[in-house]
Amino acid sequence: KAGVTQTPRYLIKTRGQQVTLSCSPISGHRSVSWYQQTPGQGLQFLFEYFSETQRNKGNFPGRFSGRQFSNSRSEMNVSTLELGDSALYLCASSSLNTEAFFGQGTRLTVV
Amino acid sequence: KNQVEQSPQSLIILEGKNCTLQCNYTVSPFSNLRWYKQDTGRGPVSLTIMTFSENTKSNGRYTATLDADTKQSSLHITASQLSDSASYICVVGSGGSYIPTFGRGTSLIVHP
Numbered sequence: 001k002a003g004v005t006q007t008p009r010y011l012i013k014t015r016g017q018q019v020t021l022s023c024s025p026i027s028g029h030r031s032v033s034w035y036q037q038t039p040g041q042g043l044q045f046l047f048e049y050f051s052e053t054q055r056n057k058g059n060f061p062g063r064f065s066g067r068q069f070s071n072s073r074s075e076m077n078v079s080t081l082e083l084g085d086s087a088l089y090l091c092a093s094s095s096l097n098t099e100a101f102f103g104q105g106t107r108l109t110v111v
Numbered sequence: 112k113n114q115v116e117q118s119p120q121s122l123i124i125l126e127g128k129n130c131t132l133q134c135n136y137t138v139s140p141f142s143n144l145r146w147y148k149q150d151t152g153r154g155p156v157s158l159t160i161m162t163f164s165e166n167t168k169s170n171g172r173y174t175a176t177l178d179a180d181t182k183q184s185s186l187h188i189t190a191s192q193l194s195d196s197a198s199y200i201c202v203v204g205s206g207g208s209y210i211p212t213f214g215r216g217t218s219l220i221v222h223p
Contacts, residue, residue, distance in 0.1 A: 045213075
């Protein structure tokens with residue numbers, strides 16, 4: 001059974017640009033959550049989607065947004081990138097009776 | 112404000128030795144507590160999950176304990192191996208909100 005797949009693995013962007021990250025959950029998992037991980041702040045919850053609807057949202061500015069498609073694949077978008085957005089972005093998928101399984105993450109560097 | 116504090120921040124031990132990592136939390140209402148292992152460059156992997164009524168959970172050489180009264184948890188690693196070198200993250204779920212609260216992790220290095 002394939003795990004959670006995140007693409008791309010690495011990304012370099014310039015300040016002011018926008019970026020879209022992709023997450024393909026484990027087959028059958030309908031919940032996808034996104035997290036930001038930085039050395040200074042650790043892991044922080046961004047948002048969670050279930051059946052194409054955002055169910056929960058963390059304390060991040062509106063520049064961070066996401067969506068989920070009918071096949072449960074999810075994307076997150078960050079607009080007007082800032083240097084502080086440099087981080088490892090992780091997504092995790094789960095179903096009703098399972099723990100959350102994380103992908104390998106996308107390492108975003110903003111220069 | 113919900114918080115999770117982990118100690119020590121980093122730890123170096125020799126292969127074969129035991130170690131204990133600590134997690135103190137102020138999350139209310141409490142729902143569950145998970146320990147994750149994160150290898151460098153990879154996503155976290157769940158080691159254990161405990162609810163309010165559980166005070167010990169084992170997963171191979173990893174044993175987690177939970178004291179809901181003092182709001183403390185520990186992760187004990189027995190007979191450490193080089194592959195145990197990783198960051199260990201404590202995560203507490205709240206019954207009032209889906210949003211989990213993460214500790215900043217303990218970085219463990221196991222030397223031969």
